Amino acid sequence: MNFFLQQLIQGISMGALYGLIAIGYVLIYNAWGVLNFAQGDMVMIGAFAILIAHVYMGLPLLIAFPIAIIMCCIIGFLVEISAFRPLIDANNTRRLIATIGVGIFLRNLVRVIFGADPYPFPSIFGNTAVNIGELKIIPQNIWNTVIGFGLVILLSIFLKQTHIGKSMRATAQDREAARLMGINVKKNMSITFIISSALGGFAGMLICPVFFVIPTLGTLMGNKGFAGALLGGITSNPGSMIGGISLGILESFGAGYFSSSVQAGIAYAVLFLVLIFLPAGLLGKKESRKV
Amino acid sequence: MKKGILLGLLCLLVFAFSVSAEGEPLKIGVYGPLSGDAAMVGQTMVEGIKLATKQINEAGGIDGRMIELVIEDDEQSPKVAVSAVNKLVYDDKVMAVIGTVNSSCTLASMEVTWDAEVPHITPISSGASITNVGNPWIARIQASDLLQAGAIARYIVDDLGIKKIACMYQSDDYGTGAMEVIVKVLKDEYGIELVANEAFEPSALDMTPQLLSVQKSGAEALIMWNMYQQGALIAKQARDLGLKIPLLGGGGLTNKKLYELAGDAAVGIINSQTFFADKTKATPSAAAFIDAFEKEYGKLPDSNNAMAYDAMMVMAEGLKYAAPEFKNTKIMEGIKAVKDLPLATGTISMSPNGDANRDILIIRLTEGGKYELAK
Known part of the structure; x- marks a missing residue:
């Protein structure tokens, strides 16, 4: 039973991070119509941003966090205006390839600047496990879960209650109609990219005390986030969080009860099965998009 | 012509x-x-x-x-x-x-x-x-891993006197080859079976599920066959989970980055090696x-x-x-x-x-x- 709970907690805390990354995919997919394969690399950018702010500049975490998030927003914005905005009316294939290109560019840029070796990052919430009964709870895991859920709730309030959020949703539903209604579509696109970059970056910042900071972090986490987004239904924000957490739990149980050699393949197996049997995901819209 | x-x-x-x-x-x-x-x-x-x-x-x-x-x-x-x-x-x-x-x-x-x-x-x-x-x-x-993994397996039993041994290895030619040698040496020479034997992808970052299985098995020593980055991750995450058993591995662990990355969690890691830069003992x-x-x-x-x-x-x-x-x-x-x-x-x-x-x-x-x- 303890083993079960332990693996469950582990799965949820990893899954919350997958969910955060997955939401970035969903936001951009809704607004832009294609998957952003550079989303994983924003996770890596987030990890390096907090590394620079906290470790290199020596700022306390409470200041380093906002600064790192601002850095992510700026990089997300720069990527959007330089690589994605010029392609706003291009066909899907070209836009998809642009996202892959941006990912490769970011990864190698960071590799040139920082080198390929991993960097250690100090623990934020202390690295001694707290004993609850016979359960060992790592504080970072709890915080990752809490912050992950918190951000998702904040995001949905933002999308539903604020003017910008509403116009973002309108743009996502029908870009042409939104434009006719006087909504500044370009501005909305920028905001969408900035928010999803910040969310991805946030996931990266939460990961780096558990793992290390390494340029290939994005590839690995991006794939997991993508699988989570697809499992949740690529168009649904709450769905992507549920998808992410389900994937985290599946991975954890797969390794714990079945065989650890299958752990890495689970995300891909999920991708595969969802595409065949559940193309709309858990919470996605049933009908296909109008082309 | x-x-x-x-x-x-x-x-x-x-x-x-x-x-x-x-x-x-x-x-x-x-x-x-x-x-x-x-x-x-x-x-x-x-x-x-x-x-x-x-x-x-x-x-x-x-x-x-x-x-x-x-x-x-x-x-x-x-x-x-x-x-x-x-x-x-x-x-x-x-x-x-x-x-x-x-x-x-x-x-x-x-x-x-x-x-x-x-x-x-x-x-x-x-x-x-x-x-x-x-x-x-x-x-x-x-x-070769035949020599290195064998030497580590024998060191655990002969010198540390430990018989409940777990193994974690990266699932490529490097890790899998060594794991097979470890299993064979322990079985043929000592009649010992591993209490846990866990694989992970060479690019994996989260070792916790594997470490939880090792913890559950009650192992008293963990052999890990991987490079220093994963070694540092395992050492760090094992410490976080309160798994305090000796960690041992192969030559791929020897690197100054191991300590830079894992800090005190890496202290005590034992590994096989062919060269040691100490002129007094060389x-x-x-x-x-x-x-x-x-x-x-x-x-x-x-x-x-x-x-x-x-x-x-x-x-x-x-x-x-x-x-x-x-x-x-x-x-x-x-x-x-x-x-x-x-x-x-x-x-x-x-x-x-x-x-x-x-x-x-x-x-x-x-x-x-x-x-x-x-x-």
Whole structure:
């Protein structure tokens, strides 16, 4: 039973991070119509941003966090205006390839600047496990879960209650109609990219005390986030969080009860099965998009 | 008729070339990960080979001919490694090849030298299968996992007196090969079964599910067969989970980054090694190497520097044996004829399958990131 709970907690805390990354995919997919394969690399950018702010500049975490998030927003914005905005009316294939290109560019840029070796990052919430009964709870895991859920709730309030959020949703539903209604579509696109970059970056910042900071972090986490987004239904924000957490739990149980050699393949197996049997995901819209 | 003339001209050209080849440098191909994630190890390898080459050339070369290196990058990708070796063998027409670091890369690329019948020495790859597949053109300086994993398994039982042992390994040629040796040695020599045996992807970052299984199994020692990055992750995450058992592993763990990444969690990690840069305890040949290396690069050599250096030295033995014709079969014969040769990583004797035999060292990481000899 303890083993079960332990693996469950582990799965949820990893899954919350997958969910955060997955939401970035969903936001951009809704607004832009294609998957952003550079989303994983924003996770890596987030990890390096907090590394620079906290470790290199020596700022306390409470200041380093906002600064790192601002850095992510700026990089997300720069990527959007330089690589994605010029392609706003291009066909899907070209836009998809642009996202892959941006990912490769970011990864190698960071590799040139920082080198390929991993960097250690100090623990934020202390690295001694707290004993609850016979359960060992790592504080970072709890915080990752809490912050992950918190951000998702904040995001949905933002999308539903604020003017910008509403116009973002309108743009996502029908870009042409939104434009006719006087909504500044370009501005909305920028905001969408900035928010999803910040969310991805946030996931990266939460990961780096558990793992290390390494340029290939994005590839690995991006794939997991993508699988989570697809499992949740690529168009649904709450769905992507549920998808992410389900994937985290599946991975954890797969390794714990079945065989650890299958752990890495689970995300891909999920991708595969969802595409065949559940193309709309858990919470996605049933009908296909109008082309 | 025209064809005949052309053929004649070609023959003449070949003849002229072979005549002028007298006194020309002996071209040796070198390939390793010079960019990408393992770039540091690749550079380390090249440093060792360059130092050995410099010493050989300063001493007059081999049969009066200098050694010239042609260096290629394999990006730690088996695909790229194959094209790098293809280029070395067919474009640069090297006489012999030295490389590479990653076992999967060596396994893929040694098919090229095997086909072309070019002598090939791998300095750093330890994957057990490299010298097991019946390739007569490969030799290896690194102690194979057969030797290293066996030494670690025996150390745990004989010296630490622990019988409840768990294993974690990265699911590639490096990790899986060693795991199989560990399982076999423990079973055949001690009748011990592993209490947990867990795999993970070489790129994995979250080791917690595997560590939880190890914790559940009640293991009293954990063997991990992976490189230093994963070693640091495992050490850190094991400490976070409160898993306080000895961690042991192979030569891939020896790296100053292990301590930089995992900090105090890495203290006490024990691993097998072929070289230890401590002049006071080194053999005369190792001490001479350490001195020369420090003079050349202004830093202490690590085990990869030493193995790459030895690879070039063993290659030189093969070349000397094959002089002055430098026939490929003769070079290989000469490499495998090396016996009791004192080098940087010990007194090396090559076995018929191409493996270098020598004593395995066991080292322990201590406070502050320094290593000490454990055995």
